[in-house]
Amino acid sequence: MSSPDIESRILEMGARARAATRRLVQLDSEQKNVILRAMAAEVRARRSEILAANESDLQQQQNRGLSSAMTDRLRLGPERLEAIATAIEDVAALPDPVGEVIAEWTRPNGLHMRKVRVPIGVIGMIYESRPNVTSDAAALCFKTGNATILRGGSEALASNTAIAAALQQGGEPAGLPPDSIQLVPFTDREGIDHLARMDQYLDLIIPRGGKALIERVVAAARMPVLKHYQGVCHVYVHEDADFDMAARILIDGKCRKPGVCNAVETLLVDSAIATAFYQEMAGLLEPHRVEVRGDETVREHWPGAVAATEEDWATEYLDLILSVKTVAGPDAAIAHINGYGSHHTDTVVTGSKEVADAFFHEVDSAVVLWNASTRFNDGGEFGFGAEIGISTDKLHARGPMGLAELCSYKYLVTGEGQVKA
Amino acid sequence: MSSPDIESRILEMGARARAATRRLVQLDSEQKNVILRAMAAEVRARRSEILAANESDLQQQQNRGLSSAMTDRLRLGPERLEAIATAIEDVAALPDPVGEVIAEWTRPNGLHMRKVRVPIGVIGMIYESRPNVTSDAAALCFKTGNATILRGGSEALASNTAIAAALQQGGEPAGLPPDSIQLVPFTDREGIDHLARMDQYLDLIIPRGGKALIERVVAAARMPVLKHYQGVCHVYVHEDADFDMAARILIDGKCRKPGVCNAVETLLVDSAIATAFYQEMAGLLEPHRVEVRGDETVREHWPGAVAATEEDWATEYLDLILSVKTVAGPDAAIAHINGYGSHHTDTVVTGSKEVADAFFHEVDSAVVLWNASTRFNDGGEFGFGAEIGISTDKLHARGPMGLAELCSYKYLVTGEGQVKA
Numbered sequence: 001m002s003s004p005d006i007e008s009r010i011l012e013m014g015a016r017a018r019a020a021t022r023r024l025v026q027l028d029s030e031q032k033n034v035i036l037r038a039m040a041a042e043v044r045a046r047r048s049e050i051l052a053a054n055e056s057d058l059q060q061q062q063n064r065g066l067s068s069a070m071t072d073r074l075r076l077g078p079e080r081l082e083a084i085a086t087a088i089e090d091v092a093a094l095p096d097p098v099g100e101v102i103a104e105w106t107r108p109n110g111l112h113m114r115k116v117r118v119p120i121g122v123i124g125m126i127y128e129s130r131p132n133v134t135s136d137a138a139a140l141c142f143k144t145g146n147a148t149i150l151r152g153g154s155e156a157l158a159s160n161t162a163i164a165a166a167l168q169q170g171g172e173p174a175g176l177p178p179d180s181i182q183l184v185p186f187t188d189r190e191g192i193d194h195l196a197r198m199d200q201y202l203d204l205i206i207p208r209g210g211k212a213l214i215e216r217v218v219a220a221a222r223m224p225v226l227k228h229y230q231g232v233c234h235v236y237v238h239e240d241a242d243f244d245m246a247a248r249i250l251i252d253g254k255c256r257k258p259g260v261c262n263a264v265e266t267l268l269v270d271s272a273i274a275t276a277f278y279q280e281m282a283g284l285l286e287p288h289r290v291e292v293r294g295d296e297t298v299r300e301h302w303p304g305a306v307a308a309t310e311e312d313w314a315t316e317y318l319d320l321i322l323s324v325k326t327v328a329g330p331d332a333a334i335a336h337i338n339g340y341g342s343h344h345t346d347t348v349v350t351g352s353k354e355v356a357d358a359f360f361h362e363v364d365s366a367v368v369l370w371n372a373s374t375r376f377n378d379g380g381e382f383g384f385g386a387e388i389g390i391s392t393d394k395l396h397a398r399g400p401m402g403l404a405e406l407c408s409y410k411y412l413v414t415g416e417g418q419v420k421a
Numbered sequence: 422m423s424s425p426d427i428e429s430r431i432l433e434m435g436a437r438a439r440a441a442t443r444r445l446v447q448l449d450s451e452q453k454n455v456i457l458r459a460m461a462a463e464v465r466a467r468r469s470e471i472l473a474a475n476e477s478d479l480q481q482q483q484n485r486g487l488s489s490a491m492t493d494r495l496r497l498g499p500e501r502l503e504a505i506a507t508a509i510e511d512v513a514a515l516p517d518p519v520g521e522v523i524a525e526w527t528r529p530n531g532l533h534m535r536k537v538r539v540p541i542g543v544i545g546m547i548y549e550s551r552p553n554v555t556s557d558a559a560a561l562c563f564k565t566g567n568a569t570i571l572r573g574g575s576e577a578l579a580s581n582t583a584i585a586a587a588l589q590q591g592g593e594p595a596g597l598p599p600d601s602i603q604l605v606p607f608t609d610r611e612g613i614d615h616l617a618r619m620d621q622y623l624d625l626i627i628p629r630g631g632k633a634l635i636e637r638v639v640a641a642a643r644m645p646v647l648k649h650y651q652g653v654c655h656v657y658v659h660e661d662a663d664f665d666m667a668a669r670i671l672i673d674g675k676c677r678k679p680g681v682c683n684a685v686e687t688l689l690v691d692s693a694i695a696t697a698f699y700q701e702m703a704g705l706l707e708p709h710r711v712e713v714r715g716d717e718t719v720r721e722h723w724p725g726a727v728a729a730t731e732e733d734w735a736t737e738y739l740d741l742i743l744s745v746k747t748v749a750g751p752d753a754a755i756a757h758i759n760g761y762g763s764h765h766t767d768t769v770v771t772g773s774k775e776v777a778d779a780f781f782h783e784v785d786s787a788v789v790l791w792n793a794s795t796r797f798n799d800g801g802e803f804g805f806g807a808e809i810g811i812s813t814d815k816l817h818a819r820g821p822m823g824l825a826e827l828c829s830y831k832y833l834v835t836g837e838g839q840v841k842a
Contacts (some may be wrong), residue, residue, distance in 0.1 A: 022759070022783075025782070025783060025785075105804065107802070107803075107804060111793055111797060111802075113803060113804075118785075120815055120816070121785070121815065199639070203815055203816070204815075204816060218620070218643050219643065222639050222640065224645060224646075224814065224815075224816040224817075225645075226816075242838070245838040248838060248840050249838065249840060251840075252840035252841055252842050253840075256841070256842040257842075338443070356835075360833045361446070362443075362446060364446075364539075364542070364831075365831065366831055366832065367831070367832045367834060368831060368832070368833050368834070369833075369834040369835075369836065370833075370834070370835050370836065371835070371836045371837055371838050371839075372532055372834055372835070372836025372837075372838070372839045372840075373836075373839065373840040373841050375840070375841035375842075376532060376834060376836075376839070376841060377832075381528070381532075381841070382528075382534060382832070383526065383528060383534075393645065394541055394542065394624055394625075394645075394829040395541070395624070395625060395645040395647075395816065395817040395829065396645075396816040396817035398829055398830060398831060398832075399831070399832050408815040408816065408819055409819060410785075410786065410787055410788070410789060410819060410820070411787065411788045411789070411798075411803070411819075411820050412781045412789055412790075412791075413788060413789070413790040413791070413793055413797060414777075414790075414791050414792070414793070415790060415791065415792045415793025415794075415797075416792055416793075417663070417666040417669060417670065417792050417793070418792075418793045418794065418797070419669050419670060419672075419673035419793075419794040419796070420673055420677070420794050420796035420797060420802070421673050421677040421678075421796075
């Protein structure tokens with residue numbers, strides 16, 4: 001598509017989304033839930049259509065030689081399609097944060113103040129691979145009264161188009177305002193730049209993906225960005241740790257699902273216990289076929305370990321690879337985590353409350369844990385009911401983002417004619 | 422200064438600020454308050470030095486023919502200098518939001534979750550004119566454990582340099598970590614671009630000023646921006662309004678201090694009462710010498726009113742000028758405010774709760790008022806104790822920003838060895 005065409009089509013989508021916000025704000029919670037359930041029903045009704053679209057995406061990617069991990073992310077199938085419909089119904093069942101009074105007080109001059117949750121407005125969502133993000137993001141943004149412009153990856157275009165059509169055409173007869181949910185129908189990269197520059201229409205942009213995507217959005221964006229970026233997550237085993245607990249937490253974080261952002265990438269171990277712990281862990285990790293990259297102490301006591309480079313300490317492997325470093329104690333561990341980590345999720349295993357408190361206080365990460373797996377950094381595990389992702393930013397939303405984080409607020413002030421002067 | 426020099430000096434300031442954050446997080450509330458009081462004492466001790474620096478700024482600007490309003494903003498004098506010192510002591514007296522537990526709960530699996538306020542990290546503050554912003558911003562950011570890089574306007578460079586030196590050299594003997602408060606010692610515009618691109622060191626940038634400044638920061642910024650931008654604020658007089666109350670609110674908002682962002686720029690009046698209201702207001706506003714720009718109905722009934730152009734409806738005059746429009750009723754008023762306003766502060770004057778509720782619900786502004794002056798959009802009036810400004814953004818902080826809004830949060834999770842799988 002030509003460059004002016006891309007720009008004008010993106011701008012048109014923006015103007016339509018902005019216009020839809022005025023109608024979205026009129027819907028009450030029950031109306032929104034009826035619409036969400038109609039969307040879920042339509043996804044089920046169009047099962048064969050959506051699966052056929054997904055099959056054509058898969059076919060194209062197999063011709064291009066996509067990796068099996070990528071193919072797995074892209075593939076739907078009847079079970080995952082049913083999970084998509086159920087997830088929309090789950091969002092309908094959640095409490096509506098819009099209109100919630102967050103704070104309320106009266107000033108000495110009699111002014112009554114309320115701080116109330118409201119929709120953000122128009123949200124742009126830029127993502128890769130998994131087609132379920134289309135429906136998850138659309139449902140969560142709609143539940144919070146936001147209009148959404150979705151821009152998925154080229155590899156999933158047919159699947160995303162089929163899902164978005166089901167949401168729109170299922171929702172509209174039930175009262176979904178037209179243009180509340182729009183999918184960018186082309187995947188030219190330039191479209192991302194135009195979306196990111198369109199601050200007259202977009203209130204927020206959420207990029208969820210790899211370094212190149214995030215960089216592109218951050219460089220172009222004129223509106224707030226909430227990045228869902230990488231997790232270089234640590235387990236720090238303090239000398240007072242219970243070895244079995246530490247091993248359990250490490251295996252859970254590294255081996256069960258290595259391809260997710262809250263998986264463990266680096267293990268830090270106090271030098272006082274390093275030898276014993278490495279020997280025990282080497283045996284326990286053996287069946288999981290994890291490649292270990294470590295410092296000299298690690299290589300001496302962990303059979304098969306290779307040398308870690310400086311780069312390893314800052315790398316999100318998303319794979320069965322673990323970097324391991326021997327540290328002098330809590331201060332060194334904290335300095336390593338704040339220096340090389342990605343401020344995502346970090347855990348300390350220790351019997352010492354004092355060490356845990358220092359770790360809590362000084363580790364500058366979204367979620368800091370004591371004696372628990374990094375895998376608990378997740379909206380569902382936090383009890384948020386659903387999440388749009390895990391923010392790696394520090395402003396507005398940090399860590400798991402649920403419905404409340406998809407809202408802004410405003411102040412409503414009631415007076416009886418008060419003036420300032 | 423040469424372009425590479427500007428960039429390298431800004432980068433060096435960023436690296437130093439980042440390093441300071443680690444020491445800032447170690448200070449407890451009492452230590453911070455001691456340091457703040459030492460800063461205030463040093464501002465008082467250097468009174469003649471700071472006033473002399475201010476005098477040299479004023480002299481330079483008078484040679485350049487600065488407007489009298491600008492000169493007034495720039496001028497300090499003994500009273501304003503004392504107010505600067507007192508404001509720092511007021512910040513010391515406020516409760517410390519850092520460490521506050523915002524939420525706390527236990528999950529069914531026994532994990533105990535705490536959501537705790539923490540510093541944001543490094544904050545860049547870009548502002549114009551008033552030298553008191555240097556000390557206000559530095560004190561508020563320091564109280565919340567943030568390192569600050571201040572970049573004031575060229576017209577106030579000598580004043581800002583003298584104030585920043587008092588804060589640094591007064592604070593450091595009392596325990597202020599070096600590089601916690603830095604002032605950019607040159608005012609080349611390019612410095613703004615380098616600050617805004619430096620996302621490896623800056624967590625947030627707050628521009629406070631006019632359109633050109635805001636545009637420059639938004640275009641360059643790679644980190645979150647909280648804009649303190651213009652207020653095109655409205656008073657809407659509904660047909661059920663008490664005329665005396667409406668007049669009082671209008672005069673308070675338009676005439677007392679027209680140069681501030683929460684002053685009124687546009688009056689909207691229901692057509693059913695327009696004739697009578699305009700005739701009454703014309704008499705009441707006469708002694709205030711306000712220029713009125715209105716539609717045809719206005720010009721018929723308001724002696725001296727001139728024609729308003731389309732541009733008037735979106736203009737922040739910051740002056741004794743008022744645009745006036747006759748509307749059919751609440752829907753038209755709300756559509757006008759959402760369409761032409763700046764989502765800052767808007768008030769409805771009415772005896773009808775139903776109309777006020779619709780106005781509250783549908784006007785998309787940071788602060789929406791019923792029967793009260795727009796001038797109440799102010800951190801002090803909200804009871805926040807102090808404010809760094811009024812955010813015109815919708816993410817993170819909207820409306821008056823106090824100490825809590827200068828914080829991020831993190832989640833602290835305590836377990837007993839829980840794993841997910």
